[in-house]
Amino acid sequence: MLALECATQSYDWGSADAIPGFQRRRPDGAPVAEVWLGTHPLGTARYRDDHGHHHPLDETAGQLGFMLKLLAAERPLSIQVHPNATRARAGYDAEQAAGIPVDAPDRVYKDPHPKPEMVYALSTFDTLVGFRPTAEILRVLMPLQHPTTSALAKQLRTDPGFAGIVRLVETLLAQPPTPDSVAAIVEECRRALAEGIDIKRAYATAVEIEKHHPGDVGILISLLLNRLTLQPGEAAYLDTGIIHAHLSGMCLEVMVSSDNVLRAGLTTKHVDPHGLVLCLEEGMSRVARVTPQLHGTSTDIFSPTREFALSVTQSSQADPAGAPLPATGPRLLVCTGGEVALLNERDELLHLRRGDAAYADEGDGELRIIGTGEIAQAYAPDGAAGRLDDLL
Known part of the structure; x- marks a missing residue:
């Protein structure tokens, strides 16, 4: 370790x-x-x-x-x-x-x-995360009384579905509205909010983003996306x-x-609108x-893909022998709360407090955490490679 x-x-x-x-x-x-x-x-x-x-x-x-x-x-x-x-x-x-x-x-x-x-x-x-369905995007755009949003709604009605939404994004990026037009659309969002109208937080999101990126075309793209908390x-x-x-x-x-x-x-960094559009793939997300899977009595495992997984393990005085962590290969760990000790199969200890990070490998075997706290661990799931040359 x-x-x-x-x-x-x-x-x-x-x-x-x-x-x-x-x-x-x-x-x-x-x-x-x-x-x-x-x-x-x-x-x-x-x-x-x-x-x-x-x-x-x-x-x-x-x-x-x-x-x-x-x-x-x-x-x-x-x-x-x-x-x-x-x-x-x-x-x-x-x-x-x-x-x-x-x-x-x-x-x-x-x-x-x-x-x-x-x-x-x-x-x-x-x-x-991901695009809203066509019908929902139209519900978002229709109450906004501005020529740009009316034109976008017309285009999407003519060309619906995922491919049509991608072309809508391509239109916005190729011919971005002026900052004044974006500001006017945000004002329309504020008007709708004042009237008690919002569609799955689309207008509230646009108003929030505008505080940091006034006039940015990304505000209009945000209207097309799902908000997730x-x-x-x-x-x-x-x-x-x-x-x-x-x-x-x-x-x-x-x-x-x-x-x-x-x-x-929504950035001061280099932008690549054409490259972004090319990388968009099917999926409304x-x-x-x-949804985590329970490992033992103290660990949640989030494993959405073969390339990586995340486990989150809590320990307390109810586990005097320590709470076991999944995985035995290469692992990256961070203490997300409390104060704990990592114990490997060689009976070596590594003390961690909130914010501290560690690495363990095959030689450490199964790890246990002792103390009152929480450890998050990134690793490759069983059967997957943990190193880049083997994985990709």
């Missing part, structure tokens, strides 16, 4: 105090958006050896096929899609051939891997090709070890929630 020191990402949508508070350290006023646990080259975790020297985790673990992130959003993230395996490989090869540095601001494909992911809420967590302990799976945009809150994300994101609104 290794205690980890993990890379942080200070994106502008991050929270100045949520992650520092979670990690029991004093905020410095700068936004902290993400903490990366894993071996991705753009944010590799490190550990100290017995002599106090730092080493990148991949020296011991190799390239893991999954990674775990702690994410805290103070304001909305970009409208985005993650590519499937075929598009990721083609996009990466093309940008490599073009000589675009992997850390260049306009680089889209940072690696050749797909990026399905799952979010697990640590606080109330709001996100937009997760309470602490709930999870949602975002497969490749599913359009989404996180709005606010703190969560854990577990995913294939990738940083490929195609954006088309009303089934994003993941």
Whole structure:
């Protein structure tokens, strides 16, 4: 078992105090958006050896096929899609051939891997996931008295269904309305709210987003998307090709070890509207929630895909021998509450408090947690590979 020191990402949508508070350290006023646990080259975790020297985790673990992130959003993230395996490989090869540095601001494909992911809420967590059904989008658009929304409704009536909705997004991105038009549509949303009208929080969402991204075409795209609120302990799976945009809150994300994101609104980062449209895949995503399976008496397992799983285990004085964790292969762990000790099959102990992270591998065997607290663990499900070269 290794205690980890993990890379942080200070994106502008991050929270100045949520992650520092979670990690029991004093905020410095700068936004902290993400903490990366894993071996991705753009944010590799490190550990100290017995002599106090730092080493990148991949020296011991190799390239893991999954990674775990702690994410805290103070304001909305970009409208985005993650590519499937075929598009990721083609996009990466093309940008490599073009000589675009992997850390260049306009680089889209940072690696050749797909990026399905799952979010697990640590606080109330709001996100937009997948398209609403055609009929619901028309119900959203029709009360908004503006030429742009009327034109969008007419187009969708003529060209309904998933493909028609994608073409609606393509229209918005190819010919975005002026900021004044977007502002006028938001005013229509406010008018509807004042009259007590909202359709599954579409108008409230547009008004909320406008505070942070006034005039952005992403506000209109948000009207087409399902809003999902997760309470602490709930999870949602975002497969490749599913359009989404996180709005606010703190969560854990577990995913294939990738940083490929195609954006088309609500961001100061590089956008690739054409690439985003190409990556959109069939699926209206009303089934994003993941129902956990109970392991033993103390663990919930969220396992939506063959590439990764997340277990969340609670322990207390009712478990004097410790609560067992599932999996025995490579694992990334973070203490999400309390103060516990990890015990491996060699009777070695690693003490963790809220916010502390660790890595364990096959040599540690089954782990148990002792104490009063909670541990989240990312791993590859039984029968799946835990390392990138074997998995993809």
